[in-house]
Amino acid sequence: MPIARIATGIEGLDRMTGGGFVERSANLVEGAPGTGKTTLGLQFLVRGIEERGEAGLYITFEEFPAQLYADAQRMGWDLERYEAEGKLRILFTTPTDLLAGMEDMDGSIEQVIEELSIRRVVVDSLSHFEFLTDDPFQLRDIEFRLVSAFKREGCTSVFLRENGNILGDTNSQSRSPFVVDSFIILRYVELDSAVSKAMLVLKMRGSSHATDIRRYRIAQGGIVVEEKFLGQEGILGGAPRKSRADAFVEAFGKKR
Numbered sequence: 001m002p003i004a005r006i007a008t009g010i011e012g013l014d015r016m017t018g019g020g021f022v023e024r025s026a027n028l029v030e031g032a033p034g035t036g037k038t039t040l041g042l043q044f045l046v047r048g049i050e051e052r053g054e055a056g057l058y059i060t061f062e063e064f065p066a067q068l069y070a071d072a073q074r075m076g077w078d079l080e081r082y083e084a085e086g087k088l089r090i091l092f093t094t095p096t097d098l099l100a101g102m103e104d105m106d107g108s109i110e111q112v113i114e115e116l117s118i119r120r121v122v123v124d125s126l127s128h129f130e131f132l133t134d135d136p137f138q139l140r141d142i143e144f145r146l147v148s149a150f151k152r153e154g155c156t157s158v159f160l161r162e163n164g165n166i167l168g169d170t171n172s173q174s175r176s177p178f179v180v181d182s183f184i185i186l187r188y189v190e191l192d193s194a195v196s197k198a199m200l201v202l203k204m205r206g207s208s209h210a211t212d213i214r215r216y217r218i219a220q221g222g223i224v225v226e227e228k229f230l231g232q233e234g235i236l237g238g239a240p241r242k243s244r245a246d247a248f249v250e251a252f253g254k255k256r
């Protein structure tokens with residue numbers, strides 16, 4: 001039986017993943033500040049609403065609701081309208097309150113999910129749970145509980161996570177990539193004295209995916225995934241160099 005997919009609706013990403021996220025899966029999107037994590041999360045929900053009629057839940061620990069609405073408005077997304085129409089719920093909460101609301105089976109989160117028939121959930125961001133404990137095993141247990149709760153409710157979830165490294169390797173001690181079904185990295189890349197953004201699908205449990213690193217940009221309407229970084233090596237390190245073949249051509253002219 002083919003694996004059921006939830007198209008993200010994000011141009012290019014669905015192609016890279018062979019049709020989108022696996023239904024009822026938990027997906028981690030990690031990136032440095034400003035790489036477009038919030039944009040990707042909102043886009044996943046907005047496209048679900050617009051193109052599939054699937055309701056979404058956005059859980060955020062940021063303190064300024066007005067900022068989120070304004071940022072979305074700049075993208076062309078009227079979140080308040082979706083909320084009024086019962087297609088979207090934005091929950092401004094704290095990690096502690098969220099966990100408490102998930103403890104009992106009849107918790108407030110489950111109520112929201114059932115009330116609106118939520119199919120897509122975004123948590124912005126997983127990083128906030130790291131403040132709750134210094135114990136990596138306890139953190140992994142918390143993350144596992146989150147991931148499981150949304151799966152149990154039949155939702156496909158996207159967990160955003162901050163990565164403090166602006167350029168360069170992920171260098172993360174976190175175990176959360178092990179808890180989720182897919183892992184996407186957003187990354188700044190310095191190329192010809194300018195900064196580009198790169199996207200990579202590092203893992204997708206149970207299915208094949210593109211392993212190349214794609215350039216993407218943020219525009220009105222959200223993230224647009226573009227072509228591969230041709231002729232470049234070392235993209236993941238943040239400071240790519242020309243591949244040997246291209247450097248050869250540059251130095252010695254066209255290969256004969």
Ligand SMILES: Nc1ncnc2c1ncn2[C@@H]1O[C@H](COP(=O)(O)OP(=O)(O)OP(=O)(O)O)[C@@H](O)[C@H]1O
Binds near residue numbers: 038071
């Ligand atoms: N309409 C737009 N057109 C082009 N770029 C935009 C537009 N609106 C926002 N951006 C860019 O999107 C980026 C912010 O994206 P977003 O808030 O999704 O990032 P983030 O990874 O969630 O950041 P943070 O780590 O601060 O939460 C900014 O760099 C901004 O320049």
Ligand SMILES: [Mg+2]
Binds near residue numbers: 038039
């Ligand atoms: Mg953000």
